[in-house]
Amino acid sequence: LIVTENLCKTYLIGGQQLMAIKNINLAISANEYVALTGPSGSGKSTLMNLLGALDSPSSGTYWLNGKDVSSLQDPELAAVRNKQIGFVFQTFNLIPRFTALENVALPLLYANMGPEDRIRMATEKLCEVGLSKRLHHKPNELSGGQRQRVAIARALVNNPTILLADEPTGNLDSKTSDDIMDLFENLHHAGNTIVVVTHEADIAQRALRVVRLTDGQIESDIIN
């Protein structure tokens, strides 16, 4: 499903090359559940952004469903990002002037759903993450963990075949964390593919495979 070959991402800063990820060779099959771990700064978010087709590599290739992602153009690229992939950003990336409900309903514009169905579906997702009483709050009227859950609901609302979640429980207490991980497991049991970046050992243990990055490279890739 996901295959990368010698994937590299280099930044130019202060006149120097900084290799955020170097020669990543990764293969993830459909219906896998992978945890991506590693120290702060090791390249996890960079890799996730490439897998989510939100960024392009400096070199190397990324095949998604057998297609070279760098050859994709809109509208196909937009469809991949919005319908096939659900992405939970490490910094949430919510739209400040939209309410929780409006933020979560947004990807459904790609699902050819009428406005009533979009509201109903978005409401359902927000209830699943425990935010039934916060539908009409804007991001600055929500706590950190509530914003994180809006980002999670938005990633799940299109029933994606691939969920890419970058540290989805960093702002959540353990009970709420468990609820979110249960949701992810439901998605997995329905046949979908999950990649979760996490710093927490107990979250990583719930995955079936753990890939560890250090200094932009894969240090280990172990079946749980």
Added chain:
Amino acid sequence: LIVTENLCKTYLIGGQQLMAIKNINLAISANEYVALTGPSGSGKSTLMNLLGALDSPSSGTYWLNGKDVSSLQDPELAAVRNKQIGFVFQTFNLIPRFTALENVALPLLYANMGPEDRIRMATEKLCEVGLSKRLHHKPNELSGGQRQRVAIARALVNNPTILLADEPTGNLDSKTSDDIMDLFENLHHAGNTIVVVTHEADIAQRALRVVRLTDGQIESDIIN
């Protein structure tokens, strides 16, 4: 050092009153090390913002060092916020167009330090949090955990007597987390006061007292 009496914060939203915190009575002495825990949305950040004099309560009183904080005006209020208190925000609140070094040096403007001393002090703090190689990166050129550590360095740079840290390790791997908690313990052993909001049990265990919030009120207040 910190005394609150019937502290309340209420928001008006959708025509309704939302009591984020209700009748908080809290007393923290100098040189205490307190963990503040509780479910997502329970009022922890709201309380921290009040303790940091970054926001004012809807009702109730907050005495800091024996003074009623609501009676403070600039420049005394600004001095309290910038010299006496170090605040690590849950969402970091870094200045996007400033580098890590410039962000950390900013509070030192209140310390009457010349520019060379400010650069030296800010560099030292960034090295202490492991960012010696990221001094000239702007926030959008840093990973999530690196931004979090810039926020921590900025809170520590003025050697505050009170450190208020709102989920300071949420984006950090366990080794980096331990390093940060060691820094906090050094500050504590030097006689200062620490309040840390955390969802992680092992971080809470390093404190000497644990205050738990639920639904805006103190549920328990226990010596560790």
